Amino acid sequence: MTLVLGLDVGGTSSRALITTYDGVRVGSGRAGAGNPVSVPLADAVTSVADAVRAALSGLDPRQVRSAVMGIAGTGRFADPVVAGAFSEAFAALGLTVPVRPVGDVEVAYAAGTPEPCGTVLISGTGAIAARIEDGLMTATADGIGWLLGDLGSGFWLGREAAALTARELYTRVPEGHLARSVATTVLGRVPDAASRQAADDLIGALHAQPPRHLSRLAPLVSAAAESGDPQALAIVDQAATHLANCLAEVHTDGPIVLAGSVLTTSAPIREAVTRLLTTRTPATPVVTAGPGELGAARLAARP
Known part of the structure; x- marks a missing residue:
């Protein structure tokens, strides 16, 4: 054998x-x-x-x-x-x-595919799209890190969720699923009243950690979107648009493979991206990657 x-x-x-x-x-x-x-x-x-x-x-x-x-x-x-x-x-x-x-x-x-030529869209902690020709990467879009890009990545999702929650804490007690989840995860509780101090506590706690740790908040966006939270759904739609636009920069033909922890585990984001890609490239197969090994x-x- x-x-x-x-x-x-x-x-x-x-x-x-x-x-x-x-x-x-x-x-x-x-x-x-x-x-x-x-x-x-x-x-x-x-x-x-x-x-x-x-x-x-x-x-x-x-x-x-x-x-x-x-x-x-x-x-x-x-x-x-x-x-x-x-x-x-x-x-x-x-x-x-x-x-x-x-x-x-x-x-x-x-x-995701045995085909030698196509495109892969990856959203995990970071985000990148790459053109593959005969098994080799020949062109990329984004993948330039959280400071300059990685739009639609786990980091980007976490940052959007954290920013939304901080803004809410300045003016009101968070009511939505997403903002309450972020406050609970970061502060251990939802503040009883809106205040600058509550927002500053959240901001301070986040700044005390490495920036890439914001990606741990990404699953909260998916969970809130699944519950129908309109704020989370808006973030999901933004992420899907960023990712689809990224892919469009390098895709020419062949299958599209969706990979990375965000696209393989977050149904709301994967489905939103798939809908956009199906509309833009209706004849192109869109598949989800299996394990890296x-x-x-x-x-x-x-x-």
């Missing part, structure tokens, strides 16, 4: 998938954070090795004939220390083929 290995390595977890060349799943594993950008190199290597070891359980590692590791920041592997540490760990597991690092954007696209395994199986 000839096998391929796909890895999805991130700042919170590492997932491994082993399949046959035609996609039949034969092993999987999961471990902790494996991106050396996010954690110390030794910890990253240990986590990735643990995930691969679990996936190889009961299998002959020599049967793995191709391997791809999807990871953000592939440039780190130009450092021989980083590349060598991972290579040694893979060799110790019995793998006899190199594990090729591939950017997480290409992997996300492959996780599946995309990596698909890339590993390509000639």
Whole structure:
């Protein structure tokens, strides 16, 4: 039996998938954070090795004939220390083929479709659209970080929700689902009365954390939208418009893959984006990406 290995390595977890060349799943594993950008190199290597070891359980590692590791920041592997540490760990597991690092954007696209050419729209903590040609990223839109862009991302959603809540606290006790949820999450309570102090408390609590932590408020927007909160629905519509416009900058033909935690877990935003894309490009398939390790395994199986 000839096998391929796909890895999805991130700042919170590492997932491994082993399949046959035609996609039949034969092993999987999961471990902790494996991106050396996010954690110390030794910890990253240990986590990735643990995930691969679990996936190889009961299998002959020599049967793995191709391997791809999807990871953000592939440039780190130009450092021989980083590349060598991972290579040694893979060799110790019995793998006899190199594990090729591939950017997480290409992997996300492959996780949605086996087609070699198309477009991927990603909204997670950040947001980016990318054109994929023969499995390689050839053009991008946005993806320039929370300070300058990432419109429609988890960070953007959280910032919009926080700003709305702060404005309300200056003038009235929040009544809507979204504003009350944000106040409760950040302050632990909904203030009894509107006041500058209540708003300043919220603002101070948010400024005390790294800016990207605003993305943790994004699920509150989705939950409030599902309950029919008009303020949340307005934010969802704005996010969908931003994301659809971003995609339009690079899309030409082929399928559109929706990926990233916002688009894969938030039904209101995914559905709003899909409606816009269906209207704008009615003949284009719009699909949701599967797990990143599946995309990596698909890339590993390509000639």
